[in-house]
Amino acid sequence: MSDIAIVGAGPAGLLTALRLHQRGITPTLYESVAELRPLGVGVDIKTVGTAELDDLGLLDKFRAVSVDAEDSIFFNGFGQEIYAEKCGVHMGYLHEQRFVHRGTLQMLFYDEVLERLGRDAVVLGARVTGYRQDADGVTLDIEHRDGRREEVRHDAVIAADGIKSAVRRQMHPDQAEPYFSGITMWRGTTLREPFRGGHTILHIGDPAVSSMIVYPIAQDFEGTGLDLINWVVETNGEETIEDWNQIGDITDVIPLYDDVKIPFLDVQQLMRDAREVYLFPLIRHEPLDGWVDGRVVLLGDAAHAMFPRGGNGITQAMIDARVLVEQLATHPDDPHAAFVAYDGIRREIVNRIAVNMQGEGYEVIRRIVAERTDHRPFDDIEQVLPLAEADEIFSRYHALVGSPRPGHDAGEATGFRTWERVGA
Numbered sequence: 424m425s426d427i428a429i430v431g432a433g434p435a436g437l438l439t440a441l442r443l444h445q446r447g448i449t450p451t452l453y454e455s456v457a458e459l460r461p462l463g464v465g466v467d468i469k470t471v472g473t474a475e476l477d478d479l480g481l482l483d484k485f486r487a488v489s490v491d492a493e494d495s496i497f498f499n500g501f502g503q504e505i506y507a508e509k510c511g512v513h514m515g516y517l518h519e520q521r522f523v524h525r526g527t528l529q530m531l532f533y534d535e536v537l538e539r540l541g542r543d544a545v546v547l548g549a550r551v552t553g554y555r556q557d558a559d560g561v562t563l564d565i566e567h568r569d570g571r572r573e574e575v576r577h578d579a580v581i582a583a584d585g586i587k588s589a590v591r592r593q594m595h596p597d598q599a600e601p602y603f604s605g606i607t608m609w610r611g612t613t614l615r616e617p618f619r620g621g622h623t624i625l626h627i628g629d630p631a632v633s634s635m636i637v638y639p640i641a642q643d644f645e646g647t648g649l650d651l652i653n654w655v656v657e658t659n660g661e662e663t664i665e666d667w668n669q670i671g672d673i674t675d676v677i678p679l680y681d682d683v684k685i686p687f688l689d690v691q692q693l694m695r696d697a698r699e700v701y702l703f704p705l706i707r708h709e710p711l712d713g714w715v716d717g718r719v720v721l722l723g724d725a726a727h728a729m730f731p732r733g734g735n736g737i738t739q740a741m742i743d744a745r746v747l748v749e750q751l752a753t754h755p756d757d758p759h760a761a762f763v764a765y766d767g768i769r770r771e772i773v774n775r776i777a778v779n780m781q782g783e784g785y786e787v788i789r790r791i792v793a794e795r796t797d798h799r800p801f802d803d804i805e806q807v808l809p810l811a812e813a814d815e816i817f818s819r820y821h822a823l824v825g826s827p828r829p830g831h832d833a834g835e836a837t838g839f840r841t842w843e844r845v846g847a
């Protein structure tokens with residue numbers, strides 16, 4: 424089988440195209456936007472994601488545009504340190520965890536698809552509006568930017584058309600409508616001097632009030648000598664449309680950080696100096712009970728729209744792509760069998776991660792500390808949240824998302840507090 428269509432040229436669709444090409448298949452991608460541009464802010468690529476890029480021969484190019492994550496530090500609502508852990512190879516994993524601009528990564532994948540598959544592989548300005556199928560193949564309905572409508576025919580279809588997937592809507596018309604979680608996320612980037620050497624991710628705040636994540640996504644950004652810093656703030660907000668490009672205003676949120684005093688970073692200034700701010704409502708999509716309809720299959724955000732926390736959306740999409748293409752190679756004449764096998768391997772695991780992301784994940788430690796201290800500063804963190812207890816929480820989480828902590832089963836302590844570690 425060689426004639427496959429991919430709906431959507433986001434990171435998931437492009438990566439799937441590269442995986443298919445590795446197996447000698449050149450798919451056709453249909454993408455609704457007329458021009459791909461490097462949109463979005465930061466994403467955190469976990470070690471399993473970096474392993475996927477290594478396997479695709481993209482590691483050097485990826486390293487050139489991203490930042491190695493060395494450590495991760497958690498603070499309460501007063502800027503007091505709760506816990507820290509090393510990241511990626513610094514923790515003993517085989518691959519690095521890296522931070523990158525989502526748009527830069529997408530463009531890297533896009534350029535690679537054009538180079539490896541040829542320019543004809545991607546049809547831009549082509550919005551898929553629906554599909555029909557019979558025993559031999561699938562017909563896609565396409566609406567072009569100029570209003571022209573077209574029907575195209577393929578052996579099988581992989582839908583990677585994101586959180587508002589038209590294919591998912593057709594496949595699951597009865598699926599409950601997604602609903603607003605009550606949490607709004609402001610995402611921004613700021614240019615500034617590197618903090619703590621330029622390789623640290625910070626998790627800040629009392630979640631009952633607000634949560635903030637900060638990490639660098641580019642060094643010497645556009646030759647300025649400065650880091651491009653990505654930051655995300657979550658707090659209760661009004662419902663708005665689920666649109667990645669919605670412009671936000673951070674002014675009302677900044678005072679929530681009046682009490683946060685972190686020695687090496689003024690987080691309020693960071694927000695005030697933003698180059699761009701986007702608003703994104705956290706919408707709950709319930710897990711789907713199937714990703715396959717005959718010769719059509721869902722992948723990436725179309726299959727498992729997640730809260731954009733912890734880099735799981737993009738990393739899980741990369742794993743989807745590999746597993747799906749492996750199954751197509753195993754069942755070369757039966758795409759339905761391949762899709763069902765992929766669904767069997769991936770769906771339950773990813774649904775579990777998606778549900779976990781709707782909760783607190785390992786960020787629960789900030790809530791535990793806030794509750795145990797009655798939302799006040801503490802004197803001795805070990806009396807509030809012992810290192811061993813925090814370690815246990817983190818080890819469970821890392822195992823859940825498919826990267827068990829090296830050394831944990833051998834009983835090694837993996838977390839620390841930076842002031843207790845020389846050079847940490």
Ligand SMILES: Cc1cc2nc3c(=O)[nH]c(=O)nc-3n(C[C@H](O)[C@H](O)[C@H](O)COP(=O)(O)OP(=O)(O)OC[C@H]3O[C@@H](n4cnc5c(N)ncnc54)[C@H](O)[C@@H]3O)c2cc1C
Nearest residue numbers: 431433434435455463464550551584585667723724731736
């Ligand atoms: C503009 C944008 C900005 C984002 N910014 C961030 C961010 O800052 N942080 C973060 O964590 N995640 C962000 N994401 C989401 C992130 O890209 C995904 O969670 C993850 O990479 C999985 O990607 P995906 O390819 O499944 O989905 P997406 O990245 O959403 O890509 C889906 C693609 O399908 C195309 N498409 C949609 N409908 C159709 C259709 N009917 N026909 C044809 N093509 C269609 C879209 O234009 C898009 O290119 C963003 C997504 C987008 C689209």
